[in-house]
Amino acid sequence: MKRNVLIIGAGGVAQVVAHKCAQNNDVLGEIHIASRTLSKCEAILETVRDKAAMKTDGVLKAHQVDAMDSAAVAALIRDTGAQIVINVGSAFVNMTVLDACLETGAAYIDTAIHEDPAKICEIPPWYGNYEWKKRDLCAERGVTAILGAGFDPGVVNAFARFAIDRMDEVKSIDIVDINAGSHGKYFATNFDPEINFREFTGTVYYWEDQQWKETRMFESGRDWDLPVVGTQRAYQSGHDEVHSLATNYPQADVRFWMGFGEHYINVFTVLQNLGLLSEQPVTTAEGQKVVPLKLVKAVLPDPASLAPDYTGKTCIGDLVKGVKDGEEVEIFVYNVADHKDAYEEVGSQGISYTAGVPPVAAAMLVATGEWDAGTMKNVEEMDPKPFFTLLDGMGLPTRIKDAQGDRPWNA
Template identity: 45%
Template sequence: MSNVLIIGAGGVGQVVAHKCAQRRDIFSEITLASRTKAKCDAIAAQLGGSITTAQVDADNVPELVALIKQVQPKLVINVALPYQDLHIMDACLETGVDYLDTANYEPLDTAKFEYSWQWAYQERFRNAGIMALLGSGFDPGVTNVYTALAAKKYLDVVEEIDIIDANAGSHGQPFATNFNPEINIREVTAVCRHWENGAFQESPPLSTKRVFDFPEGIGPMNIYRLYHEEMESLVKHIPTIKKAQFWMTFSDNYLKHLEVLQNVGMTRIDEVEYNGQKIVPIQFLKALLPDPGSLGPLTKGKTCIGVIARGIKDGKKKQVYIYNICDHEACYREVQSQAISYTTGVPAVVGAIMMLTKQWHAPGVWNMEQFDPEVFLKELGPMGLPEVVVEGEWPEL
């Protein structure tokens, strides 16, 4: 049994705290810390006060170091903002503690989703004898594991992957994002990149659209191609991949609002001057939009996230579709959060279990696809996110 420190008390942090508390066989002591201790205390109250809470500024390395030394965890689970990844990694290096996150580092002033900054820590983590597991959410995270499973079990050679993410749920709000609005809008409005012909190819945001018929009653939905960071690590670690694309569903209503907000400058990430003060428009917009955590009791429907992998098996062309279906209302009943937070938080806990039980453990900085996918999925299903595997033909995108 191990002591763990969770940093971040948003929707994902709430799920992580709940799911860690369900596995006391692994997590003997749980500390939840955030800039706003009241958020941690509210989550602790949901759990009957069975976890400890603390206040910490995740931008302040000395504060992080002091807290880690006080708590003495075996592992730090970072579910704070992506801007804070490097600060928390620095604190883990200084204290000699393993590290896990769910999203790659992103500079505050540039919408640039890539692993280069964190991969640069490889030698320092290896020399310190500690491990960093990057992107242990769903996408990135489980989608990496699904791709690794396809490569290990279903295909001799993986040549193409399509990662497809559908939120078929509805919260009834005119416009809202299901996770941090700032990160969500940055991601969607960024230049699209996909992997083809040995390099990333660029296209305008949301300019490539398809219709995909989702399984288990969800049915046909519009999907749009955008860049997502797991493609960067997958094409590096599975070099047989010739083409990699990421697709996500967006409603017409969401896209209409987003277009207007972009046109009037509300999605800008640079500072503007207003009444003698400097503000960042997207940060102001975030303050106006519904808190994603408030959407839990309102959201109905399902998510479907999966990977279609195409390649060669026994000398023949073959395709496999590996996916998960998650129900918003069932998630809320269990952990008082909707499925977007649930599908990110549960894999973070399973990644932590892999590390603490040493089923996945080596000094250095690692991505999910670099470890055995089957031991991870053996834990993930019973924790609430079972996979479905469909072999054979599937409609081409």
């Protein structure tokens, strides 16, 4: 059954979402996109038309909305007849958009956890601070909400579930995110610098020995030997999926590792030590109040601008260890994506591509009913197989590597 989609947001990920919705509008129906700035939405739809991405004739329309205004979002859902909302706006708008879905009955899908602009790194599990407080209400009203359905969180949660389903007992889940691509700039972040840096400036929480443990960014590093991208150094980082996986699989250690080069770490360290990554305003000699992180965001390249010159590949996967038939086993479930391929298909770089394709697959599964849970779920609570099947055909094939070799997940 076709279901109209409303995309919230107009950044690099929203562009990927729009293209992928268009490519699948035989399943998804009308495509609406809304953000604070109408012209940004229109620019995205222009790229969709340029690539002739619409699979069948259909509605493709831009709207202006303040996503912090729940009533305005609800009105737009009603006006557009949207039955699925894909929220890829700023991480600060999750709760107002979710409220609008609860109000209207539309299904809700997002790709990152809610954040309060004034707080960094709240107490674990992070989902407990905001989203999960609405879980009972979702169930009561039969509203489907699929949380964290990007790549990480999202596909990596499904990777974990897939691996765990093949074992009798899970012992550890290590999620590794390596971007071995090159954008050719002195320094840039791959998505909104404000959100990007906020991930790294607070406490890094991880789950070990059935309890939350803490470290700091770049304190815990390890070399990983991975398919295609080779040996890469990655550091324990705070990440959304650690908080849901640790809650759903408390018997397993859960850690997230992100790859960083020396140059990135150096620039980050300088900015952080100088106080330039702070979300708290400082006052200049002239009396102007400025949030340093917002200025840093303003001087860095727009992540979307990196796409045309981005080359190289990403490798994101889960190393899951456990026990099967009394034997210790391990499996690496992963995807490799190519920046240039992503740009050629949808005009975006690989990081936006990996984040933007999965929520569209999730939306299609909601539309077909397979993931239409009628309540709030994290991705590891859903069947991963139809998700992988869709992603295989949408540009993000899943592979596995274990004692039996390296092959497609369903080979």
